[in-house]
Amino acid sequence: xxxxxxxxxxxxxxxxxxxxxxxxxxxxxxxxxxxxxxxxxxxxxxxxxxxxxxxxxxxxxxxxxxxxxxxxxxxxxxxxxxxxxxxxxxxxxxxxxxxxxxxxxxxxxxxxxxxxxxxxxxxxxxxxxxxxxxxxxxxxxxxxxxxxxxxxxxxxxxxxxxxxxxxxxxxxxxxxxxxxxxxxxxxxxxxxxxxxxxxxxxxxxxxxxxxxxxxxxxxxxxxxxxxxxxxxxxxxxxxxxxxxxxxxxxxxxxxxxxxxxxxxxxxxxxxxxxxxxxxxxxxxxxxxxxxxxxxxxxxxxxxxxxxxxxxxxxxxxxxxxxxxxxxxxxxxxxxxxxxxxxxxxxxxxxxxxxxxxxxxxxxxxxxxxxxxxxxxxxxxxxxxxxxxxxxxxxxxxxxxxxxxxxxxxxxxxxxxxxxxxxxxxxxxxxxxxxxxxxxxxxxxxxxxxxxxxxxxxxxxxxxxxxxxxxxxxxxxxxxxxxxxxxxxxxxxxxxxxxxx
Amino acid sequence: xxxxxxxxxxxxxxxxxxxxxxxxxxxxxxxxxxxxxxxxxxxxxxxxxxxxxxxxxxxxxxxxxxxxxxxxxxxxxxxxxxxxxxxxxxxxxxxxxxxxxxxxxxxxxxxxxxxxxxxxxxxxxxxxxxxxxxxxxxxxxxxxxxxxxxxxxxxxxxxxxxxxxxxxxxxxxxxxxxxxxxxxxxxxxxxxxxxxxxxxxxxxxxxxxxxxxxxxxxxxxxxxxxxxxxxxxxxxxxxxxxxxxxxxxxxxxxxxxxxxxxxxxxxxxxxxxxxxxxxxxxxxxxxxxxxxxxxxxxxxxxxxxxxxxxxxxxxxxxxxxxxxxxxxxxxxxxxxxxxxxxxxxxxxxxxxxxxxxxxxxxxxxxxxxxxxxxxxxxxxxxxxxxxxxxxxxxxxxx
Numbered sequence: 046x047x048x049x050x051x052x053x054x055x056x057x058x059x060x061x062x063x064x065x066x067x068x069x070x071x072x073x074x075x076x077x078x079x080x081x082x083x084x085x086x087x088x089x090x091x092x093x094x095x096x097x098x099x100x101x102x103x104x105x106x107x108x109x110x111x112x113x114x115x116x117x118x119x120x121x122x123x124x125x126x127x128x129x130x131x132x133x134x135x136x137x138x139x140x141x142x143x144x145x146x147x148x149x150x151x152x153x154x155x156x157x158x159x160x161x162x163x164x165x166x167x168x169x170x171x172x173x174x175x176x177x178x179x180x181x182x183x184x185x186x187x188x189x190x191x192x193x194x195x196x197x198x199x200x201x202x203x204x205x206x207x208x209x210x211x212x213x214x215x216x217x218x219x220x221x222x223x224x225x226x227x228x229x230x231x232x233x234x235x236x237x238x239x240x241x242x243x244x245x246x247x248x249x250x251x252x253x254x255x256x257x258x259x260x261x262x263x264x265x266x267x268x269x270x271x272x273x274x275x276x277x278x279x280x281x282x283x284x285x286x287x288x289x290x291x292x293x294x295x296x297x298x299x300x301x302x303x304x305x306x307x308x309x310x311x312x313x314x315x316x317x318x319x320x321x322x323x324x325x326x327x328x329x330x331x332x333x334x335x336x337x338x339x340x341x342x343x344x345x346x347x348x349x350x351x352x353x354x355x356x357x358x359x360x361x362x363x364x365x366x367x368x369x370x371x372x373x374x375x376x377x378x379x380x381x382x383x384x385x386x387x388x389x390x391x392x393x394x395x396x397x398x399x400x401x402x403x404x405x406x407x408x409x410x411x412x413x414x415x416x417x418x419x420x421x422x423x424x425x426x427x428x429x430x431x432x433x434x435x436x437x438x439x440x441x442x443x444x445x446x447x448x449x450x451x452x453x454x455x456x457x458x459x460x461x462x463x464x465x466x467x468x469x470x471x472x473x474x475x476x477x478x479x480x481x482x483x484x485x486x487x488x489x490x491x492x493x494x495x496x497x498x499x500x501x502x503x504x505x506x507x508x509x510x511x512x513x514x515x516x517x518x519x520x521x522x523x524x525x526x527x528x529x530x531x532x533x534x535x536x537x538x539x540x541x542x543x544x545x
Numbered sequence: 546x547x548x549x550x551x552x553x554x555x556x557x558x559x560x561x562x563x564x565x566x567x568x569x570x571x572x573x574x575x576x577x578x579x580x581x582x583x584x585x586x587x588x589x590x591x592x593x594x595x596x597x598x599x600x601x602x603x604x605x606x607x608x609x610x611x612x613x614x615x616x617x618x619x620x621x622x623x624x625x626x627x628x629x630x631x632x633x634x635x636x637x638x639x640x641x642x643x644x645x646x647x648x649x650x651x652x653x654x655x656x657x658x659x660x661x662x663x664x665x666x667x668x669x670x671x672x673x674x675x676x677x678x679x680x681x682x683x684x685x686x687x688x689x690x691x692x693x694x695x696x697x698x699x700x701x702x703x704x705x706x707x708x709x710x711x712x713x714x715x716x717x718x719x720x721x722x723x724x725x726x727x728x729x730x731x732x733x734x735x736x737x738x739x740x741x742x743x744x745x746x747x748x749x750x751x752x753x754x755x756x757x758x759x760x761x762x763x764x765x766x767x768x769x770x771x772x773x774x775x776x777x778x779x780x781x782x783x784x785x786x787x788x789x790x791x792x793x794x795x796x797x798x799x800x801x802x803x804x805x806x807x808x809x810x811x812x813x814x815x816x817x818x819x820x821x822x823x824x825x826x827x828x829x830x831x832x833x834x835x836x837x838x839x840x841x842x843x844x845x846x847x848x849x850x851x852x853x854x855x856x857x858x859x860x861x862x863x864x865x866x867x868x869x870x871x872x873x874x875x876x877x878x879x880x881x882x883x884x885x886x887x888x889x890x891x892x893x894x895x896x897x898x899x900x901x902x903x904x905x906x907x908x909x910x911x912x913x914x915x916x917x918x919x920x921x922x923x924x925x926x927x928x929x930x931x932x933x934x935x936x937x938x939x940x941x942x943x
Contacts, residue, residue: 322870323869323870324870327851330851438686438688438712440688448688481776484689484776485688485689488688488691488694489691491691491693491694492691492693497697498656498693498694498697498698499697501694502655502694506878509877509878510876510877510878512877513873513875513877514875517873517875520849520869520872520873521849521850521851521869522848522849522850525842525849525884526842526843526845529841529842529843530585530588530777530843532877532918533588533589533843533918534776534777535877536878536918537589537590537918537921537923538589538590538653538654538659538774538775538776538779539653539654539655539657539659540653540657540658540659540660541655541657541878542878542880542918543878543879543880
């Protein structure tokens with residue numbers, strides 16, 4: 046049995062941010078996450094660090110939060126943020142009145158803007174639709190959500206916090222009507238562990254209500270899925286937004302070697318059952334094509350969907366900090382943090398920890414806004430300069446991941462899951478989506494004794510199934526060719542089909 | 546622009562196109578073959594899958610629907626085409642074994658068995674009974690071959706790793722083309738004093754004479770030896786392609802390699818000529834009849850856009866099952882996705898349906914309804930339909 050002060054459930058940006066905040070305030074804590082970091086909405090979003098301009102007209106409070114957090118994150122999370130800048134482009138037919146309101150509201154919120162003529166905007170982003178009327182520059186950035194979680198968790202780990210990924214909460218321990226801890230299942234060893242704590246923080250995003258109900262309370266939310274597509278090329282170096290009221294398919298974000306375009310917004314019931322509909326792919330692709338015409342002819346490598354944990358519109362709570370997020374004190378030892386967005390994860394963590402500290406009756410100041418994230422140099426991402434150093438034994442040709450890197454992930458990080466290797470090395474993130482290299486990485490895991498050959502084949506099958514879910518909605522053109530080649534390998538050469 | 550005249554022009558340099566070209570050539574027609582590049586066959590196991598869902602392929606194809614290309618060829622036609630293939634491969638110096646009356650099994654790199662029909666000599670002993678003891682040989686650094694997958698499936702087995710100094714299948718195969726390398730490999734094998742009955746080696750035993758290398762190794766250690774086909778690029782697939790191409794060249798057919806078709810000239814119901822996309826002076830290839838053998842999606846014969854599928858050379862009408870959302874099942878491992886049925890529908894003479902051209906014939910995986918993944922019938926279908934389309938084309942020419 047483990048004893049601590051606070052248990053955080055959920056390893057998304059919010060949960061990891063809370064862990065870091067607690068660590069910096071010297072509070073003992075454990076974080077449990079059923080998958081890897083960024084398993085839910087954090088890992089399935091745009092990777093956009095909002096300037097706030099997107100919300101300037103519809104939600105000025107959220108816009109102010111965004112621009113303030115934007116400035117903080119640029120400072121404390123340098124290695125996670127790419128300061129791309131963003132453009133809001135106005136296409137023929139988009140309202141000029143909206144543009145005027147937009148500029149005024151940005152100014153009110155403290156978001157800097159600069160209006161560019163079409164030709165100046167095309168100088169900045171040559172791939173833009175040449176028919177645009179004008180564009181507005183805003184301080185949008187691209188952010189790596191996975192690395193952000195890792196780095197927040199890094200601080201927590203180094204200050205004595207416990208981080209348990211791949212541990213699923215199966216029960217909330219209750220004593221005299223109060224939450225006294227959690228029972229978690231270690232998904233690798235199937236062992237059940239008990240963690241005792243004074244406070245439980247429910248930072249499970251779309252799964253928030255499920256967790257709250259386990260404690261005998263509830264956390265009403267509206268779940269909305271948003272689907273995105275990934276292009277095989279980086280078609281723009283700046284974030285591109287459509288200058289019109291927020292709607293489907295109005296954002297394109299560059300990320301490493303690719304671009305992400307999204308999103309849709311469709312209410313769903315079960316976060317585990319949300320899938321991309323091919324019609325959403327068509328919708329987003331068509332909209333993206335209007336801003337950057339090459340989106341129409343570029344190979345898409347996959348599509349994915351994330352479930353936004355939105356606040357229920359009618360419920361108004363006194364602790365509500367803004368329309369963006371809300372902290373619920375369930376009065377039973379559990380606090381839930383609901384709503385919000387990646388860009389404001391730090392603020393959400395701060396306010397949640399403030400509430401917990403008030404419960405403990407301790408006064409400590411939050412330090413997360415002025416302290417840069419630790420470990421940024423160790424986990425500095427995937428620069429090509431590093432990759433080109435060892436070209437001898439490349440396991441993943443798309444993303445230039447060497448055998449050394451894979452072995453290092455397995456041996457020094459003690460990784461048990463293929464997905465964890467992929468997140469940490471970018472193995473399998475390229476155009477073939479792991480069609481070739483996953484088989485190899487599993488072969489290496491098997492050779493290092495991490496997996497038995499049978500386990501390795503089983504994991505390969507699960508991976509192929511998961512991979513196909515992401516690729517299937519966007520299968521045409523060259524990606525369809527690639528898919529049939531991958532099929533011929535696994536179902537043909539390796540004979541892994543059902544008939545086998 | 547230069548013009549070249551032929552009786553028959555085949556577009557597509559895979560198994561079906563080359564077989565069709567050979568057939569026409571052997572009947573005395575002046576033939577040419579146009580190919581954009583090396584075919585998808587180079588990515589295959591090199592084995593000829595004919596129909597893997599039943600013990601006997603010839604019996605099995607009896608149950609296929611009438612629109613399946615095998616049904617159009619007929620069982621006798623399929624059997625004759627496959628024996629023709631065996632003769633051609635003997636001539637090419639890459640002998641194959643097997644009969645369309647009975648399937649056989651080979652070993653895969655993950656240690657399970659795969660059903661196929663005709664196999665290169667180097668895989669003749671690949672059907673290992675579970676009771677037998679097996680020694681697996683691997684090569685240092687080979688990234689697509691993990692011998693423990695295989696040894697874990699056989700009770701009494703072991704593996705040893707040879708350091709060839711290079712780590713790619715192509716690199717190692719090139720070494721096996723040298724006698725001195727083969728000798729030192731054999732010395733190493735002898736020193737292992739293998740107690741097992743059979744020895745399995747990933748398919749790298751040379752490009753030129755794999756059967757010869759295999760026999761030499763097998764005789765030196767006194768064991769049965771066989772190859773395991775690996776992931777692309779596959780050495781047995783490359784050997785098959787190169788052997789077929791070599792025969793075609795030796796027979797004097799004209800090859801336009803590395804060139805795609807830029808435009809098509811037609812008059813009324815006949816295709817007159819195609820113009821090749823070349824960097825230099827463009828060439829006009831004129832024919833009395835044409836055969837389309839450009840393959841399916843992987844090879845580029847078909848191309849899918851967001852809402853339709855087109856045939857990329859002649860713009861023929863393509864049969865497509867349903868809308869895009871219906872093309873693929875949700876289960877990756879399911880028994881064939883609907884998209885596999887898409888392609889060019891042909892009549893009994895292998896002429897495309899709903900098409901005005903009378904001197905055009907179609908063969909290979911671009912044909913509608915073949916369901917290659919579901920039936921595991923890739924190269925067998927290529928050989929059978931290549932032969933059949935060439936036969937109909939010859940009738941047209943005479």
